[in-house]
Amino acid sequence: xxxxxxxxxxxxxSTGMQPASTNARVMTGDGVSAGDCVEARRRAVARPDLExxxxxxxxxxxxxxFLQMPPNxxxxxxxxGASVKASVVIDTxxxxxxxxxxxxxxxxxxxxxxxxxxxxxxxxxxxAELAGCRVPRLYKFSATAxxx
Numbered sequence: 278x279x280x281x282x283x284x285x286x287x288x289x290x291s292t293g294m295q296p297a298s299t300n301a302r303v304m305t306g307d308g309v310s311a312g313d314c315v316e317a318r319r320r321a322v323a324r325p326d327l328e329x330x331x332x333x334x335x336x337x338x339x340x341x342x343f344l345q346m347p348p349n350x351x352x353x354x355x356x357x358g359a360s361v362k363a364s365v366v367i368d369t370x371x372x373x374x375x376x377x378x379x380x381x382x383x384x385x386x387x388x389x390x391x392x393x394x395x396x397x398x399x400x401x402x403x404x405a406e407l408a409g410c411r412v413p414r415l416y417k418f419s420a421t422a423x424x425x
Contacts, residue, residue, distance in 0.1 A: 309407055309408040310408060311408050311409050312408060312409055312410070313408055313410075314408070314409075314410035314411075316408075317407040317408045317410040317412050318369070318410065318412050318413070320407070320412075321405070321407060321412035321413050321414060322413060325366050325377070325413065325414060325415040326414075326415045327407070327412075327414065329405045329406060329407045329412060329414055330406050330407055330408070330409075331403075331405055331406040332405055332414065332416075333367040333371070333402045333403065333404055333405045333414050333416045334402060334403045335400060335401075335402055335416075336371070336401050336402055336403050337400060337401040338400050339399060339400070340396050340399065342361075342389075342392055342393050342396060342420060343389065343392055343420075346388070346392075347388060349386075350386045350388045350389070353385045353386050354385065354386075354389075354422055354424075355424065355425045356424055356425075357384070357385045357424055358385075358421070358422055358423050358424035359384060359385060359386075359389055359420075359421065359422040360382055360383075360384045360419070360420075360421045360422075361380075361382060361383050361384075361389045361390055361393055361418070361419065361420045361421075362380075362381040362382040362417070362418070362419045363378065363379060363380050363381060363390065363393055363394070363397075363417075363418045363419075364377075364378075364379050364381065364415055364416065364417045364418070365377055365378045365379070365397065365415070365416055365418070366413050366414065366415055366416070367402045367404055367405065367413065367414055367415075367416045368404065368413050369404050369411040369412060369413060370404065370411075371401050371402040371403055371404045372398075372401070372402070373397050373398060373400065373402070373416070374413070375394075375397070375398055377415075378394055378397065380393075380394065393418065393420075397418075402416065
């Protein structure tokens with residue numbers, strides 16, 4: 278009997294037959310079914326720092342930050358170095374949602390953070406993805422410059 282079963286299995290494999298599939302759904306690491314965009318977006322909106330399959334990626338940084346730095350700020354940066362940290366939600370179209378912009382650090386001068394805030398709306402991103410769906414996701418920006 279076992280030989281007959283093995284022979285039937287071998288015959289099925291050799292003819293290219295595929296085993297019958299079930300109605301199983303592939304789940305992401307966060308437990309969202311692949312392609313369930315409504316659920317993926319609901320979870321992403323509820324928790325902007327949700328673990329996703331792909332994070333947002335900066336694709337166009339035009340203009341670049343700090344291009345027209347005032348001389349007094351440049352002098353401070355040259356003496357002390359600089360650090361800017363900010364976060365913003367990137368929507369499903371790859372655009373920053375500026376109402377969510379949070380400046381976490383702007384050293385040694387506030388102008389640095391203000392500059393990032395003023396130009397970031399023109400930057401473009403590839404949006405985050407969860408379960409094969411574009412979702413809004415928190416993006417963290419940081420820039421540093423050593424002292425000279």
